[in-house]
Amino acid sequence: MLPVGVVDRRLMGGHRQLIERLFDEVWNGRQFDKIDELYAPDFVADYRPFAPLREGSDAVQGMVERAWETFPDYHEEMLAIVVEGDQAAVHLRITGTQHGAWGPLPATGRRVEFEEMILFTFDPDGRVVRQRGIADNLTALNQLGDRSNT
Secondary structure, eight states, rough: OOTTTTTOOOOHHHHHHHHHHHIIIIIOOOOGGGHHHHHHEEEEEETTSOOOOOOOHHHHHHHHHHHHHHHOOOEEEEEEEEEETTEEEEEEEEEEEEEOOBBTTOOOOOOEEEEEEEEEOTTTTEEEEEEEEEEOOHHHHHHTOTTOOO
16 A cells, blocks of 8 residues: 555556546446446536536536537547646547537537646546536637627
């Protein structure tokens, strides 16, 4: 057993594989049965100020379902990943066509392509325990025709 705060460097390759699985299986593949395997029970998603804190595996499934309800062709593409210790920084591209409401914005039928940065933190079992995301929502809103924030 390693001392508290020390991460086994062998896990870092596993962290990268886990992140790839998150995108492939959960976010792009909607395989909800994989959530408990990839996310810790005390998982917290932090996308403030755009969304409240979300907690637990139900929160993950809810976020994925809402993304797909709004953008039926929703897709996340990992552009870059850096893993260090118990954290991974990910740069990704999100694409989709808006056929459902997105917050207060009604369906537009328009396609979006915007980027997001996420900092993932892993628990000692190698599952994601925290996800801090910063999405370029301004670009997405502009692409959807909402100019109220420009």
